[in-house]
Amino acid sequence: MKKNSNHSIEEVVLPDGTIRRVKKNVSYNKWGYIFLIPFFVIFIIFQLIPLGQTIYYSFFEYYFKLGLTQVGPNFVGFENFVKLLTGEMFWKYLGNTLVIWIMGAIPQFIFALLFAVWFTDARLKLKFQGFFKAIVYMPNLIMATAFGYLFFMLLGMTGPISVLLQQLGIISETFSFRESAVWVRIVIAFINVLMWTGNTCILLMSGIMGIDESIFESARIDGSGSFRTFRSMTMPLLMPIFVYVFITSMIGGIQLFDAAQIYTQTMGGPQASSYTIIMYLSSLINGSRNYGVSGALSVILFIITGILSILVFKTLIPSKNIAKQEKRIHTKRDIWLRLNNSCYAEGALYESRTSSSK
Amino acid sequence: MNQELVVVSRKNGHKSSKVTLNVYRIICYAVLLIMVFLCLFPFYIMLVNCTRANSDIQKSFSLWFGTNLSNNLRNLFKNKNYPIASATLNSAWLALVCATLTVYFSALTAYATHIYNFKGKKFVSTFIIAIMMIPTQVSALGLILMLYDIQAKTGIRLMDTFIPLVLPSICAPITYFYLKQYMDSVLPTEVIEAARVDGSSEFGIFHKMVLPMIKPALAVQFIFAFVNSWNNYFLPSMILSSKSNYTLPILIASLKASDPSTFDFGQIYCLMTIAVLPLIVVYFIFSKSIIKGLTSGAVKG
Numbered sequence: 032m033k034k035n036s037n038h039s040i041e042e043v044v045l046p047d048g049t050i051r052r053v054k055k056n057v058s059y060n061k062w063g064y065i066f067l068i069p070f071f072v073i074f075i076i077f078q079l080i081p082l083g084q085t086i087y088y089s090f091f092e093y094y095f096k097l098g099l100t101q102v103g104p105n106f107v108g109f110e111n112f113v114k115l116l117t118g119e120m121f122w123k124y125l126g127n128t129l130v131i132w133i134m135g136a137i138p139q140f141i142f143a144l145l146f147a148v149w150f151t152d153a154r155l156k157l158k159f160q161g162f163f164k165a166i167v168y169m170p171n172l173i174m175a176t177a178f179g180y181l182f183f184m185l186l187g188m189t190g191p192i193s194v195l196l197q198q199l200g201i202i203s204e205t206f207s208f209r210e211s212a213v214w215v216r217i218v219i220a221f222i223n224v225l226m227w228t229g230n231t232c233i234l235l236m237s238g239i240m241g242i243d244e245s246i247f248e249s250a251r252i253d254g255s256g257s258f259r260t261f262r263s264m265t266m267p268l269l270m271p272i273f274v275y276v277f278i279t280s281m282i283g284g285i286q287l288f289d290a291a292q293i294y295t296q297t298m299g300g301p302q303a304s305s306y307t308i309i310m311y312l313s314s315l316i317n318g319s320r321n322y323g324v325s326g327a328l329s330v331i332l333f334i335i336t337g338i339l340s341i342l343v344f345k346t347l348i349p350s351k352n353i354a355k356q357e358k359r360i361h362t363k364r365d366i367w368l369r370l371n372n373s374c375y376a377e378g379a380l381y382e383s384r385t386s387s388s389k
Numbered sequence: 390m391n392q393e394l395v396v397v398s399r400k401n402g403h404k405s406s407k408v409t410l411n412v413y414r415i416i417c418y419a420v421l422l423i424m425v426f427l428c429l430f431p432f433y434i435m436l437v438n439c440t441r442a443n444s445d446i447q448k449s450f451s452l453w454f455g456t457n458l459s460n461n462l463r464n465l466f467k468n469k470n471y472p473i474a475s476a477t478l479n480s481a482w483l484a485l486v487c488a489t490l491t492v493y494f495s496a497l498t499a500y501a502t503h504i505y506n507f508k509g510k511k512f513v514s515t516f517i518i519a520i521m522m523i524p525t526q527v528s529a530l531g532l533i534l535m536l537y538d539i540q541a542k543t544g545i546r547l548m549d550t551f552i553p554l555v556l557p558s559i560c561a562p563i564t565y566f567y568l569k570q571y572m573d574s575v576l577p578t579e580v581i582e583a584a585r586v587d588g589s590s591e592f593g594i595f596h597k598m599v600l601p602m603i604k605p606a607l608a609v610q611f612i613f614a615f616v617n618s619w620n621n622y623f624l625p626s627m628i629l630s631s632k633s634n635y636t637l638p639i640l641i642a643s644l645k646a647s648d649p650s651t652f653d654f655g656q657i658y659c660l661m662t663i664a665v666l667p668l669i670v671v672y673f674i675f676s677k678s679i680i681k682g683l684t685s686g687a688v689k690g
Binding site: 059060061062063064065066067069070071073074076077078080081082083084085086087088142145146149154155157161163164165166167168169170172173174175176177180181182184185189191192194195198225228233237257279282285286288289292293296309312313316317322325326329330332333336337339340343344 | 410413414417418420421424425427428429431432434435438446447449450451494495497498500501502504505506507510513517519520522523524526527528529530531532533534535553556557559560565585591595616619620622623626627637638641642644645654657658661664665668669672673676677679680683
């Protein structure tokens with residue numbers, strides 16, 4: 032509260048008059064700008080200008096014929112966008128990406144929610160919580176490329192897991208995890224589940240811990256069972272955070288690259304059924320060096336993530352609906368505020384999701 | 390009063406509810422153990438196969454360690470196809486430098502918006518949060534074109550160097566956000582003002598007071614920044630092209646399993662272990678404070 036006022040310096044007890052204090056205040060505050068310089072200089076050079084360049088070249092015909100002879104840049108207006116959006120590839124790869132994300136997100140959210148509820152259930156009092164949390168969170172820190180390659184090795188025709196399953200008679204000797212379109216998707220989704228369940232669980236858990244303990248207590252006294260408490264208490268109160276985590280997971284899902292790229296050895300699996308949208312972007316930039324079309328693709332991705340981000344911000348702002356809901360469940364006035372606070376803090380946990388593409 | 394009620398309800402609780410609670414508990418443990426198994430098993434197999442000879446790995450599946458570890462490692466480091474030593478070094482120092490820059494400058498930025506009241510402060514904080522969600526992939530093309538442009542105009546070669554990977558780590562909105570959150574809860578304005586009265590300079594206050602005060606948050610963020618850089622693949626794979634500049638993710642991506650006869654699986658498993666194990670070890674040493682920081686940080690905020 033104090034730091035929001037312009038007179039925070041007044042808190043310092045100085046024997047001098049007001050004028051001197053104001054002077055001091057102003058001279059200190061210029062340091063705010065000075066300390067911000069590095070961040071914004073780097074932001075402008077390495078993010079803003081490149082973003083501008085990307086948008087600029089998305090309106091140009093600019094590529095290398097056979098990777099050698101330069102064509103363009105010639106201004107072509109929206110032609111790159113039209114080419115992309117009317118072509119098959121963009122929609123197919125976007126579809127692949129979404130399907131793989133959904134295949135991973137469903138089990139990921141079910142497990143994460145279950146674990147979060149179990150870990151915070153005062154009646155359940157699970158032991159070895161620290162151990163479970165640590166293990167389940169661990170894969171999040173593992174290099175996605177290594178994850179992809181490890182599964183590529185383990186599930187090859189002569190890979191250890193394939194051999195084990197063959198010996199157990201579960202799969203036939205001719206079955207290959209790498210050559211079945213469905214299984215390639217399943218494996219990539221599975222890698223995502225392993226990598227992100229722990230992270231999601233911790234986010235949801237801190238959301239549940241932000242809910243006033245007394246609600247659960249009174250529910251318990253009322254004789255409400257675990258499932259009922261979850262359905263009519265935990266879930267409605269957790270909803271904003273759940274939506275937030277869900278959308279950020281979607282933003283992360285669109286960026287799916289490392290594991291898919293490596294597991295399918297850049298080919299995207301049988302009939303490119305697991306070729307993701309970022310793999311497409313990467314091949315346009317690195318492989319065919321089609322800067323115009325890859326620019327357009329980047330812009331489209333920017334718009335998609337932009338829309339999703341706006342949705343995230345909407346969930347961070349309390350709406351009237353939820354305030355009503357809160358009254359209905361007879362909870363204290365500050366519960367929403369608390370939830371909202373923890374929601375903000377969780378933005379911090381969002382980090383691994385954005386900065387390391389899966 | 391609430392507590393009394395709980396006690397009463399517990400006393401009156403039926404035995405059957407205790408039984409259901411126990412069954413419920415068993416289900417929880419079972420599901421959790423399955424998850425633990427799924428998380429650990431692939432890496433366990435990786436570790437086992439590190440210690441086995443190529444011929445054994447291709448012949449059969451084993452749950453127990455072999456004796457070929459030193460052999461595999463020796464062959465791996467001798468193998469000229471895999472620049473493992475330089476890739477590990479590159480990854481390590483790159484991650485170290487990036488994490489240091491990220492943490493230091495994010496703290497500086499967070500401190501600027503935490504303590505000073507300047508015009509446009511609110512805009513700055515909102516702006517940084519708004520750019521948080523822009524994926525690096527969407528500006529990758531522009532960055533590469535810019536680097537080529539710089540080379541064409543000034544002759545300064547930035548492609549295939551570490552500069553375009555190191556410098557951007559100064560601008561880390563998410564680390565900023567976390568540290569800002571932490572400062573809000575532990576760093577009162579009064580302390581800073583007291584230090585000013587004592588005559589410390591603004592930089593002096595930041596270095597000698599603020600950084601030590603937010604050490605726990607810095608440590609957690611350092612680990613995350615380190616992990617991010619160590620695991621980063623997309624941008625490095627576009628910028629670094631010569632073998633001597635490879636980082637571990639690029640090296641792993643460059644492996645091709647085309648010809649099993651010349652492909653030594655023992656070496657490959659060792660390589661992956663080198664890429665993965667250091668982080669796992671560090672993580673388990675600090676896992677308690679990491680998980681605690683992740684969960685309680687959110688609630689405290």
